[in-house]
Amino acid sequence: MPESTGKSGARVWRGRGVHRKQDAPERLAADAARLAWLGEQGLPCPEVVSLTHDTLTTTTVPGRPATELDPAVRPRALASLAEVLRALHALPTAGCPFDASLGTTVAAARSRAVHGLVDLEDLDDERRGWSARRLLAELDATLPAREDLVVCHGDPGLPNVLFSADGEVTGLLDVGGLGVADRCRDLAIAHRSTRDRLGTAAAQELLERCGASDRDRDLLPFYRLLDEFF
Ligand SMILES: Nc1ncnc2c1ncn2[C@@H]1O[C@H](COP(=O)(O)OP(=O)(O)OP(=O)(O)O)[C@@H](O)[C@H]1O
Ligand SMILES: [Mg+2]
Structure with missing residues:
Protein backbone atom coordinates (compact mmCIF):
# COMPACT_ATOMS: atom_id res chain seq x y z
CA MET A 1 0.00 0.00 0.00
CA THR A 60 13.43 10.16 4.25
CA VAL A 61 13.18 13.42 6.18
CA PRO A 62 12.66 12.72 9.89
CA GLY A 63 9.75 14.37 11.63
CA ARG A 64 6.00 14.87 11.49
CA PRO A 65 3.60 17.36 9.97
CA ALA A 66 2.50 20.25 12.24
CA THR A 67 -0.93 18.71 12.77
CA GLU A 68 0.65 15.72 14.54
CA LEU A 69 2.84 17.74 16.92
CA ASP A 70 2.13 18.32 20.61
CA PRO A 71 -0.15 21.41 20.54
CA ALA A 72 2.20 23.13 23.00
CA VAL A 73 4.91 23.04 20.32
CA ARG A 74 2.75 24.49 17.53
CA PRO A 75 3.66 28.15 18.06
CA ARG A 76 7.35 27.28 17.71
CA ALA A 77 6.54 25.17 14.61
CA LEU A 78 4.73 28.09 12.96
CA ALA A 79 7.63 30.40 13.81
CA SER A 80 10.09 27.90 12.35
CA LEU A 81 8.01 27.51 9.18
CA ALA A 82 7.91 31.31 8.80
CA GLU A 83 11.71 31.47 9.23
CA VAL A 84 12.23 28.84 6.52
CA LEU A 85 9.81 30.55 4.13
CA ARG A 86 11.49 33.91 4.75
CA ALA A 87 14.91 32.34 4.07
CA LEU A 88 13.59 30.82 0.85
CA HIS A 89 11.99 34.12 -0.21
CA ALA A 90 15.26 35.95 0.51
CA LEU A 91 17.28 33.88 -2.00
CA PRO A 92 18.38 35.85 -5.07
CA THR A 93 15.86 35.23 -7.86
CA ALA A 94 18.60 35.56 -10.48
CA GLY A 95 20.14 32.34 -9.16
CA CYS A 96 16.94 30.32 -9.52
CA PRO A 97 16.52 28.55 -12.88
CA PHE A 98 12.80 27.84 -12.40
CA ASP A 99 10.09 30.27 -13.48
CA ALA A 100 6.66 30.23 -11.85
CA SER A 101 5.67 33.83 -12.47
CA LEU A 102 2.20 34.78 -13.72
CA GLY A 103 3.19 34.69 -17.41
CA THR A 104 3.91 30.98 -17.00
CA THR A 105 1.34 29.94 -14.44
CA VAL A 106 -1.64 31.80 -15.91
CA ALA A 107 -0.88 30.27 -19.34
CA ALA A 108 -0.71 26.84 -17.68
CA ALA A 109 -3.95 27.52 -15.81
CA ARG A 110 -5.66 28.53 -19.06
CA SER A 111 -4.41 25.40 -20.82
CA ARG A 112 -5.60 23.16 -17.97
CA ALA A 113 -9.03 24.82 -17.98
CA VAL A 114 -9.38 24.49 -21.76
CA HIS A 115 -8.35 20.81 -21.66
CA GLY A 116 -10.76 19.93 -18.85
CA LEU A 117 -7.97 19.20 -16.36
CA VAL A 118 -9.23 21.43 -13.52
CA ASP A 119 -10.75 19.35 -10.70
CA LEU A 120 -14.07 21.17 -10.28
CA GLU A 121 -15.06 18.78 -7.47
CA ASP A 122 -12.20 20.10 -5.32
CA LEU A 123 -12.84 23.87 -5.38
CA ASP A 124 -12.64 26.02 -2.24
CA ASP A 125 -16.03 26.59 -0.55
CA GLU A 126 -16.36 30.14 -1.90
CA ARG A 127 -16.23 28.79 -5.48
CA ARG A 128 -18.20 25.59 -5.09
CA GLY A 129 -20.14 24.79 -8.29
CA TRP A 130 -18.14 27.16 -10.52
CA SER A 131 -17.33 26.16 -14.12
CA ALA A 132 -13.80 26.29 -15.54
CA ARG A 133 -14.93 29.17 -17.75
CA ARG A 134 -16.08 31.17 -14.72
CA LEU A 135 -12.79 30.45 -12.90
CA LEU A 136 -10.86 31.74 -15.92
CA ALA A 137 -12.99 34.87 -16.22
CA GLU A 138 -12.39 35.64 -12.53
CA LEU A 139 -8.66 34.99 -12.93
CA ASP A 140 -8.47 37.44 -15.85
CA ALA A 141 -10.57 40.04 -14.02
CA THR A 142 -8.42 39.99 -10.87
CA LEU A 143 -4.94 39.54 -12.40
CA PRO A 144 -2.48 41.63 -10.34
CA ALA A 145 -0.77 44.47 -12.20
CA ARG A 146 2.66 43.64 -10.77
CA GLU A 147 4.51 40.85 -9.01
CA ASP A 148 6.84 40.94 -6.00
CA LEU A 149 9.09 38.15 -7.29
CA VAL A 150 10.91 35.81 -4.91
CA VAL A 151 11.83 32.13 -4.93
CA CYS A 152 8.60 30.34 -3.94
CA HIS A 153 8.08 26.77 -2.78
CA GLY A 154 4.84 26.61 -4.75
CA ASP A 155 2.83 24.36 -2.41
CA PRO A 156 3.81 25.01 1.22
CA GLY A 157 0.66 23.52 2.75
CA LEU A 158 1.16 21.86 6.14
CA PRO A 159 1.30 18.27 4.77
CA ASN A 160 4.37 19.31 2.74
CA VAL A 161 6.46 20.42 5.74
CA LEU A 162 7.92 18.16 8.43
CA PHE A 163 9.00 19.21 11.94
CA SER A 164 11.07 17.78 14.79
CA ALA A 165 9.32 17.07 18.12
CA ASP A 166 10.48 20.47 19.37
CA GLY A 167 8.96 22.27 16.40
CA GLU A 168 11.92 22.97 14.09
CA VAL A 169 11.36 22.44 10.35
CA THR A 170 13.24 19.31 9.27
CA GLY A 171 12.33 19.45 5.60
CA LEU A 172 10.24 20.97 2.82
CA LEU A 173 8.62 18.31 0.60
CA ASP A 174 6.75 18.23 -2.72
CA VAL A 175 8.75 20.97 -4.42
CA GLY A 176 7.68 20.30 -8.03
CA GLY A 177 6.14 23.79 -8.24
CA LEU A 178 9.17 25.65 -6.86
CA GLY A 179 10.09 28.70 -8.90
CA VAL A 180 10.29 32.46 -9.09
CA ALA A 181 6.84 33.88 -8.35
CA ASP A 182 5.11 36.46 -6.20
CA ARG A 183 5.64 35.68 -2.52
CA CYS A 184 1.85 35.72 -2.12
CA ARG A 185 1.71 32.43 -4.00
CA ASP A 186 3.34 30.75 -0.99
CA LEU A 187 1.62 32.92 1.61
CA ALA A 188 -1.80 32.07 0.16
CA ILE A 189 -1.23 28.30 0.29
CA ALA A 190 0.48 28.28 3.69
CA HIS A 191 -2.20 30.57 5.17
CA ARG A 192 -5.16 28.57 3.81
CA SER A 193 -3.69 25.23 4.88
CA THR A 194 -2.89 26.51 8.38
CA ARG A 195 -6.36 28.06 8.70
CA ASP A 196 -8.10 24.83 7.62
CA ARG A 197 -5.99 22.57 9.83
CA LEU A 198 -5.02 24.65 12.88
CA GLY A 199 -7.52 27.53 12.86
CA THR A 200 -7.75 31.22 12.01
CA ALA A 201 -5.55 32.46 14.85
CA ALA A 202 -2.68 30.14 13.88
CA ALA A 203 -3.02 31.22 10.23
CA GLN A 204 -2.89 34.93 11.21
CA GLU A 205 0.14 34.25 13.38
CA LEU A 206 1.91 32.59 10.44
CA LEU A 207 1.16 35.55 8.14
CA GLU A 208 2.51 37.99 10.71
CA ARG A 209 5.67 35.96 11.25
CA CYS A 210 6.16 35.85 7.47
CA GLY A 211 6.05 39.66 7.48
CA ALA A 212 2.98 39.85 5.22
CA SER A 213 2.15 43.44 4.24
CA ASP A 214 -1.34 44.86 3.57
CA ARG A 215 -0.62 44.44 -0.14
CA ASP A 216 0.26 40.77 0.42
CA ARG A 217 -2.95 40.15 2.37
CA ASP A 218 -5.01 41.77 -0.40
CA LEU A 219 -3.52 39.38 -2.96
CA LEU A 220 -4.18 36.14 -1.06
CA PRO A 221 -7.61 35.59 -2.71
CA PHE A 222 -6.11 35.89 -6.20
CA TYR A 223 -3.41 33.32 -5.45
CA ARG A 224 -5.97 30.96 -3.87
CA LEU A 225 -7.98 31.28 -7.08
CA LEU A 226 -4.89 30.56 -9.19
CA ASP A 227 -4.24 27.40 -7.16
CA GLU A 228 -7.69 26.04 -8.07
CA PHE A 229 -6.39 25.30 -11.58
CA PHE A 230 -3.63 22.91 -10.42
N1 LIG B 1 11.44 12.32 1.59
C1 LIG B 1 10.41 12.21 2.42
N2 LIG B 1 10.61 12.12 3.74
C2 LIG B 1 9.56 11.98 4.61
N3 LIG B 1 8.27 11.91 4.22
C3 LIG B 1 8.01 11.99 2.91
C4 LIG B 1 9.05 12.16 1.94
N4 LIG B 1 8.48 12.20 0.72
C5 LIG B 1 7.16 12.09 0.92
N5 LIG B 1 6.87 11.95 2.22
C6 LIG B 1 5.53 11.76 2.81
O1 LIG B 1 4.62 11.43 1.78
C7 LIG B 1 3.63 12.47 1.62
C8 LIG B 1 3.35 12.68 0.14
O2 LIG B 1 4.55 13.10 -0.54
P1 LIG B 1 4.55 14.36 -1.48
O3 LIG B 1 4.01 15.51 -0.73
O4 LIG B 1 5.90 14.49 -2.09
O5 LIG B 1 3.57 13.91 -2.64
P2 LIG B 1 2.02 14.22 -2.96
O6 LIG B 1 1.51 15.28 -2.06
O7 LIG B 1 1.35 12.92 -2.99
O8 LIG B 1 2.18 14.73 -4.39
P3 LIG B 1 1.33 15.71 -5.27
O9 LIG B 1 0.89 16.86 -4.39
O10 LIG B 1 2.34 16.09 -6.30
O11 LIG B 1 0.20 14.91 -5.80
C9 LIG B 1 4.24 13.69 2.31
O12 LIG B 1 3.23 14.59 2.76
C10 LIG B 1 5.01 13.04 3.46
O13 LIG B 1 4.14 12.69 4.52
MG1 LIG C 1 2.34 16.70 -0.85
Whole structure:
Protein backbone atom coordinates (compact mmCIF):
# COMPACT_ATOMS: atom_id res chain seq x y z
CA MET A 1 0.00 0.00 0.00
CA PRO A 2 1.33 3.47 -0.78
CA GLU A 3 1.86 5.75 2.23
CA SER A 4 0.02 8.52 0.37
CA THR A 5 -1.78 9.18 -2.89
CA GLY A 6 -1.67 12.86 -3.84
CA LYS A 7 -4.42 14.80 -5.57
CA SER A 8 -2.37 14.73 -8.78
CA GLY A 9 -2.27 10.93 -8.64
CA ALA A 10 1.33 10.68 -7.38
CA ARG A 11 1.88 7.64 -5.16
CA VAL A 12 4.46 7.68 -2.37
CA TRP A 13 5.98 4.58 -0.76
CA ARG A 14 8.17 4.43 2.30
CA GLY A 15 11.27 2.20 2.23
CA ARG A 16 14.28 1.85 4.56
CA GLY A 17 15.53 5.38 5.00
CA VAL A 18 14.04 6.41 1.66
CA HIS A 19 10.76 7.53 0.13
CA ARG A 20 9.80 6.55 -3.42
CA LYS A 21 7.41 8.60 -5.50
CA GLN A 22 5.71 7.33 -8.65
CA ASP A 23 4.27 9.91 -11.00
CA ALA A 24 4.46 11.15 -14.59
CA PRO A 25 8.12 11.35 -15.74
CA GLU A 26 8.05 15.11 -16.33
CA ARG A 27 6.62 15.75 -12.85
CA LEU A 28 9.24 13.55 -11.20
CA ALA A 29 12.03 15.25 -13.18
CA ALA A 30 10.71 18.66 -12.12
CA ASP A 31 10.60 17.56 -8.49
CA ALA A 32 14.13 16.07 -8.61
CA ALA A 33 15.74 19.10 -10.27
CA ARG A 34 14.17 21.44 -7.72
CA LEU A 35 15.08 19.26 -4.73
CA ALA A 36 18.71 19.21 -5.87
CA TRP A 37 18.72 22.99 -6.33
CA LEU A 38 16.97 23.69 -3.01
CA GLY A 39 19.42 21.46 -1.12
CA GLU A 40 22.32 23.37 -2.70
CA GLN A 41 20.85 26.61 -1.30
CA GLY A 42 21.12 25.15 2.21
CA LEU A 43 17.39 24.80 2.82
CA PRO A 44 16.15 21.62 4.50
CA CYS A 45 14.69 19.06 2.07
CA PRO A 46 15.16 15.41 1.07
CA GLU A 47 18.23 14.43 -0.98
CA VAL A 48 17.68 12.83 -4.36
CA VAL A 49 18.95 9.24 -4.29
CA SER A 50 17.89 8.23 -7.81
CA LEU A 51 15.50 9.09 -10.61
CA THR A 52 14.15 6.65 -13.19
CA HIS A 53 11.39 7.28 -15.73
CA ASP A 54 8.66 6.45 -13.21
CA THR A 55 10.24 6.57 -9.74
CA LEU A 56 11.95 9.29 -7.73
CA THR A 57 13.78 7.98 -4.66
CA THR A 58 14.72 10.49 -1.95
CA THR A 59 16.11 10.26 1.56
CA THR A 60 13.43 10.16 4.25
CA VAL A 61 13.18 13.42 6.18
CA PRO A 62 12.66 12.72 9.89
CA GLY A 63 9.75 14.37 11.63
CA ARG A 64 6.00 14.87 11.49
CA PRO A 65 3.60 17.36 9.97
CA ALA A 66 2.50 20.25 12.24
CA THR A 67 -0.93 18.71 12.77
CA GLU A 68 0.65 15.72 14.54
CA LEU A 69 2.84 17.74 16.92
CA ASP A 70 2.13 18.32 20.61
CA PRO A 71 -0.15 21.41 20.54
CA ALA A 72 2.20 23.13 23.00
CA VAL A 73 4.91 23.04 20.32
CA ARG A 74 2.75 24.49 17.53
CA PRO A 75 3.66 28.15 18.06
CA ARG A 76 7.35 27.28 17.71
CA ALA A 77 6.54 25.17 14.61
CA LEU A 78 4.73 28.09 12.96
CA ALA A 79 7.63 30.40 13.81
CA SER A 80 10.09 27.90 12.35
CA LEU A 81 8.01 27.51 9.18
CA ALA A 82 7.91 31.31 8.80
CA GLU A 83 11.71 31.47 9.23
CA VAL A 84 12.23 28.84 6.52
CA LEU A 85 9.81 30.55 4.13
CA ARG A 86 11.49 33.91 4.75
CA ALA A 87 14.91 32.34 4.07
CA LEU A 88 13.59 30.82 0.85
CA HIS A 89 11.99 34.12 -0.21
CA ALA A 90 15.26 35.95 0.51
CA LEU A 91 17.28 33.88 -2.00
CA PRO A 92 18.38 35.85 -5.07
CA THR A 93 15.86 35.23 -7.86
CA ALA A 94 18.60 35.56 -10.48
CA GLY A 95 20.14 32.34 -9.16
CA CYS A 96 16.94 30.32 -9.52
CA PRO A 97 16.52 28.55 -12.88
CA PHE A 98 12.80 27.84 -12.40
CA ASP A 99 10.09 30.27 -13.48
CA ALA A 100 6.66 30.23 -11.85
CA SER A 101 5.67 33.83 -12.47
CA LEU A 102 2.20 34.78 -13.72
CA GLY A 103 3.19 34.69 -17.41
CA THR A 104 3.91 30.98 -17.00
CA THR A 105 1.34 29.94 -14.44
CA VAL A 106 -1.64 31.80 -15.91
CA ALA A 107 -0.88 30.27 -19.34
CA ALA A 108 -0.71 26.84 -17.68
CA ALA A 109 -3.95 27.52 -15.81
CA ARG A 110 -5.66 28.53 -19.06
CA SER A 111 -4.41 25.40 -20.82
CA ARG A 112 -5.60 23.16 -17.97
CA ALA A 113 -9.03 24.82 -17.98
CA VAL A 114 -9.38 24.49 -21.76
CA HIS A 115 -8.35 20.81 -21.66
CA GLY A 116 -10.76 19.93 -18.85
CA LEU A 117 -7.97 19.20 -16.36
CA VAL A 118 -9.23 21.43 -13.52
CA ASP A 119 -10.75 19.35 -10.70
CA LEU A 120 -14.07 21.17 -10.28
CA GLU A 121 -15.06 18.78 -7.47
CA ASP A 122 -12.20 20.10 -5.32
CA LEU A 123 -12.84 23.87 -5.38
CA ASP A 124 -12.64 26.02 -2.24
CA ASP A 125 -16.03 26.59 -0.55
CA GLU A 126 -16.36 30.14 -1.90
CA ARG A 127 -16.23 28.79 -5.48
CA ARG A 128 -18.20 25.59 -5.09
CA GLY A 129 -20.14 24.79 -8.29
CA TRP A 130 -18.14 27.16 -10.52
CA SER A 131 -17.33 26.16 -14.12
CA ALA A 132 -13.80 26.29 -15.54
CA ARG A 133 -14.93 29.17 -17.75
CA ARG A 134 -16.08 31.17 -14.72
CA LEU A 135 -12.79 30.45 -12.90
CA LEU A 136 -10.86 31.74 -15.92
CA ALA A 137 -12.99 34.87 -16.22
CA GLU A 138 -12.39 35.64 -12.53
CA LEU A 139 -8.66 34.99 -12.93
CA ASP A 140 -8.47 37.44 -15.85
CA ALA A 141 -10.57 40.04 -14.02
CA THR A 142 -8.42 39.99 -10.87
CA LEU A 143 -4.94 39.54 -12.40
CA PRO A 144 -2.48 41.63 -10.34
CA ALA A 145 -0.77 44.47 -12.20
CA ARG A 146 2.66 43.64 -10.77
CA GLU A 147 4.51 40.85 -9.01
CA ASP A 148 6.84 40.94 -6.00
CA LEU A 149 9.09 38.15 -7.29
CA VAL A 150 10.91 35.81 -4.91
CA VAL A 151 11.83 32.13 -4.93
CA CYS A 152 8.60 30.34 -3.94
CA HIS A 153 8.08 26.77 -2.78
CA GLY A 154 4.84 26.61 -4.75
CA ASP A 155 2.83 24.36 -2.41
CA PRO A 156 3.81 25.01 1.22
CA GLY A 157 0.66 23.52 2.75
CA LEU A 158 1.16 21.86 6.14
CA PRO A 159 1.30 18.27 4.77
CA ASN A 160 4.37 19.31 2.74
CA VAL A 161 6.46 20.42 5.74
CA LEU A 162 7.92 18.16 8.43
CA PHE A 163 9.00 19.21 11.94
CA SER A 164 11.07 17.78 14.79
CA ALA A 165 9.32 17.07 18.12
CA ASP A 166 10.48 20.47 19.37
CA GLY A 167 8.96 22.27 16.40
CA GLU A 168 11.92 22.97 14.09
CA VAL A 169 11.36 22.44 10.35
CA THR A 170 13.24 19.31 9.27
CA GLY A 171 12.33 19.45 5.60
CA LEU A 172 10.24 20.97 2.82
CA LEU A 173 8.62 18.31 0.60
CA ASP A 174 6.75 18.23 -2.72
CA VAL A 175 8.75 20.97 -4.42
CA GLY A 176 7.68 20.30 -8.03
CA GLY A 177 6.14 23.79 -8.24
CA LEU A 178 9.17 25.65 -6.86
CA GLY A 179 10.09 28.70 -8.90
CA VAL A 180 10.29 32.46 -9.09
CA ALA A 181 6.84 33.88 -8.35
CA ASP A 182 5.11 36.46 -6.20
CA ARG A 183 5.64 35.68 -2.52
CA CYS A 184 1.85 35.72 -2.12
CA ARG A 185 1.71 32.43 -4.00
CA ASP A 186 3.34 30.75 -0.99
CA LEU A 187 1.62 32.92 1.61
CA ALA A 188 -1.80 32.07 0.16
CA ILE A 189 -1.23 28.30 0.29
CA ALA A 190 0.48 28.28 3.69
CA HIS A 191 -2.20 30.57 5.17
CA ARG A 192 -5.16 28.57 3.81
CA SER A 193 -3.69 25.23 4.88
CA THR A 194 -2.89 26.51 8.38
CA ARG A 195 -6.36 28.06 8.70
CA ASP A 196 -8.10 24.83 7.62
CA ARG A 197 -5.99 22.57 9.83
CA LEU A 198 -5.02 24.65 12.88
CA GLY A 199 -7.52 27.53 12.86
CA THR A 200 -7.75 31.22 12.01
CA ALA A 201 -5.55 32.46 14.85
CA ALA A 202 -2.68 30.14 13.88
CA ALA A 203 -3.02 31.22 10.23
CA GLN A 204 -2.89 34.93 11.21
CA GLU A 205 0.14 34.25 13.38
CA LEU A 206 1.91 32.59 10.44
CA LEU A 207 1.16 35.55 8.14
CA GLU A 208 2.51 37.99 10.71
CA ARG A 209 5.67 35.96 11.25
CA CYS A 210 6.16 35.85 7.47
CA GLY A 211 6.05 39.66 7.48
CA ALA A 212 2.98 39.85 5.22
CA SER A 213 2.15 43.44 4.24
CA ASP A 214 -1.34 44.86 3.57
CA ARG A 215 -0.62 44.44 -0.14
CA ASP A 216 0.26 40.77 0.42
CA ARG A 217 -2.95 40.15 2.37
CA ASP A 218 -5.01 41.77 -0.40
CA LEU A 219 -3.52 39.38 -2.96
CA LEU A 220 -4.18 36.14 -1.06
CA PRO A 221 -7.61 35.59 -2.71
CA PHE A 222 -6.11 35.89 -6.20
CA TYR A 223 -3.41 33.32 -5.45
CA ARG A 224 -5.97 30.96 -3.87
CA LEU A 225 -7.98 31.28 -7.08
CA LEU A 226 -4.89 30.56 -9.19
CA ASP A 227 -4.24 27.40 -7.16
CA GLU A 228 -7.69 26.04 -8.07
CA PHE A 229 -6.39 25.30 -11.58
CA PHE A 230 -3.63 22.91 -10.42
N1 LIG B 1 11.44 12.32 1.59
C1 LIG B 1 10.41 12.21 2.42
N2 LIG B 1 10.61 12.12 3.74
C2 LIG B 1 9.56 11.98 4.61
N3 LIG B 1 8.27 11.91 4.22
C3 LIG B 1 8.01 11.99 2.91
C4 LIG B 1 9.05 12.16 1.94
N4 LIG B 1 8.48 12.20 0.72
C5 LIG B 1 7.16 12.09 0.92
N5 LIG B 1 6.87 11.95 2.22
C6 LIG B 1 5.53 11.76 2.81
O1 LIG B 1 4.62 11.43 1.78
C7 LIG B 1 3.63 12.47 1.62
C8 LIG B 1 3.35 12.68 0.14
O2 LIG B 1 4.55 13.10 -0.54
P1 LIG B 1 4.55 14.36 -1.48
O3 LIG B 1 4.01 15.51 -0.73
O4 LIG B 1 5.90 14.49 -2.09
O5 LIG B 1 3.57 13.91 -2.64
P2 LIG B 1 2.02 14.22 -2.96
O6 LIG B 1 1.51 15.28 -2.06
O7 LIG B 1 1.35 12.92 -2.99
O8 LIG B 1 2.18 14.73 -4.39
P3 LIG B 1 1.33 15.71 -5.27
O9 LIG B 1 0.89 16.86 -4.39
O10 LIG B 1 2.34 16.09 -6.30
O11 LIG B 1 0.20 14.91 -5.80
C9 LIG B 1 4.24 13.69 2.31
O12 LIG B 1 3.23 14.59 2.76
C10 LIG B 1 5.01 13.04 3.46
O13 LIG B 1 4.14 12.69 4.52
MG1 LIG C 1 2.34 16.70 -0.85
